[in-house]
Amino acid sequence: MTQGGRFDFEELFSDRAPEPKPGGAVQRAKYDFAVAYPDPGSLPLDELASSLRGALAEEGADLAIYPHPQGYPPLREYVADKLRRDRAIEVTPDDVILGDGSSQPLHMAIEALVEPGDVVLTEDYVYSGTLSILGRFGADVRGIRCDQDGMDPDALEEAVELAQAQGRRPKMIYTIPTFQNPQGWTMTLERRKALVRIAQKHGVPILEDDCYVDLRFEGEDVTSIHSLDDAGLVIYVGSFSKIIAPGMRLGYLAAPPQVLGVARAVKSGGGVNQFTALAVHRYAACGLREHISDINRVLRAKRDAMLAALGENMGSAATWSRPEGALYVWLRLRGDANTTLTHQAALDVDVGYHPGVNFAPDGVSGRNMARLCYGYNTPEEIGEGIARLAEVFDRAGYLD
Numbered sequence: 001m002t003q004g005g006r007f008d009f010e011e012l013f014s015d016r017a018p019e020p021k022p023g024g025a026v027q028r029a030k031y032d033f034a035v036a037y038p039d040p041g042s043l044p045l046d047e048l049a050s051s052l053r054g055a056l057a058e059e060g061a062d063l064a065i066y067p068h069p070q071g072y073p074p075l076r077e078y079v080a081d082k083l084r085r086d087r088a089i090e091v092t093p094d095d096v097i098l099g100d101g102s103s104q105p106l107h108m109a110i111e112a113l114v115e116p117g118d119v120v121l122t123e124d125y126v127y128s129g130t131l132s133i134l135g136r137f138g139a140d141v142r143g144i145r146c147d148q149d150g151m152d153p154d155a156l157e158e159a160v161e162l163a164q165a166q167g168r169r170p171k172m173i174y175t176i177p178t179f180q181n182p183q184g185w186t187m188t189l190e191r192r193k194a195l196v197r198i199a200q201k202h203g204v205p206i207l208e209d210d211c212y213v214d215l216r217f218e219g220e221d222v223t224s225i226h227s228l229d230d231a232g233l234v235i236y237v238g239s240f241s242k243i244i245a246p247g248m249r250l251g252y253l254a255a256p257p258q259v260l261g262v263a264r265a266v267k268s269g270g271g272v273n274q275f276t277a278l279a280v281h282r283y284a285a286c287g288l289r290e291h292i293s294d295i296n297r298v299l300r301a302k303r304d305a306m307l308a309a310l311g312e313n314m315g316s317a318a319t320w321s322r323p324e325g326a327l328y329v330w331l332r333l334r335g336d337a338n339t340t341l342t343h344q345a346a347l348d349v350d351v352g353y354h355p356g357v358n359f360a361p362d363g364v365s366g367r368n369m370a371r372l373c374y375g376y377n378t379p380e381e382i383g384e385g386i387a388r389l390a391e392v393f394d395r396a397g398y399l400d
């Protein structure tokens with residue numbers, strides 16, 4: 001029971017406990033292309049502070065009581081209005097539950113539905129955070145081939161039928177249809193319709209993660225998958241992280257009542273942080289739309305800076321995506337490159353990025369790929385950081 005005189009927990013951890021995670025400081029590079037941060041210079045700090053001050057004057061005494069278990073009702077009303085206006089999604093505030101960012105809503109939906117061994121179908125490269133939640137619940141995650149239009153419907157249907165033939169009904173399709181993370185494309189309307197058709201035909205729910213949808217600075221918006229479904233099988237997740245700040249930790253889930261009931265039970269902790277919700281609600285009601293236009297102008301300039309720097313420093317030795325919105329470029333080096341091996345060398349010259357393999361459901365594909373986020377640094381810094389990264393890749397022989 002003791003180890004070196006200290007109480008030993010090792011044998012007591014439950015079978016459900018995940019592998020321990022290292023603690024300590026998070027190593028961040030000066031040229032930080034690793035994480036999809038918004039532009040730090042654009043954060044609406046004064047506006048948030050005055051929004052909060054106003055809200056506290058009106059409702060501050062209510063902080064003495066625990067928030068509504070689904071989160072601050074006026075903010076849920078704002079979310080329902082926004083979804084109706086921007087995404088053609090018909091939901092009421094009662095259909096919405098707020099969470100810590102959209103990570104917790106994703107967690108709620110996945111915990112509600114996924115058991116060990118369940119098949120979950122998703123894009124061939126997909127957000128690593130969701131992959132780790134799915135891993136936590138023992139999902140058998142299968143990547144579906146994608147091209148610039150999104151998931152290939154034939155490949156998706158084949159994967160559904162294969163799982164069925166194996167006696168395993170797929171539990172869900174997880175997709176990031178708009179500015180897919182990390183690939184950057186937006187799924188076309190035709191593909192969205194095909195996805196809904198396949199999901200309805202085979203009885204597979206869709207988890208639609210739309211946390212980047214507002215960050216469009218080019219091209220045409222495409223309607224949500226949720227709005228194309230008349231069977232009530234889509235669970236929708238959104239976030240304030242990318243349009244205000246990840247530090248606010250505020251996002252939401254809109255789901256059919258059956259799922260919402262379980263999500264409410266899965267979510268512990270008595271509603272989300274009311275302090276944050278008050279600030280975001282007041283700010284969202286007056287300044288958010290203008291803020292989104294402003295940050296999209298900034299992001300377009302940063303995207304252009306990254307594309308230009310890639311062209312200057314990697315030329316024809318690599319290919320990369322040209323996103324019409326959001327925060328990242330998907331880089332593809334020659335086939336034998338391994339961006340996991342060069343990761344530390346890049347950090348040594350103060351450049352951070354996410355190796356491609358981190359986004360692969362099979363855990364091995366994508367070695368020659370990397371995700372480069374341009375939200376955090378200035379255009380000048382982006383130029384310098386990409387030049388340094390190119391030197392690292394060049395020394396490894398990846399740009400020959």
Ligand SMILES: Cc1ncc(COP(=O)(O)O)c(C=O)c1O
Pocket residue numbers: 036100101102103104127129176181209211238239240241246250251
């Ligand atoms: C596709 C996607 N979904 C969800 C999240 C979670 O973000 P948050 O919890 O801050 O909303 C991220 C974060 O980068 C993401 O890229």
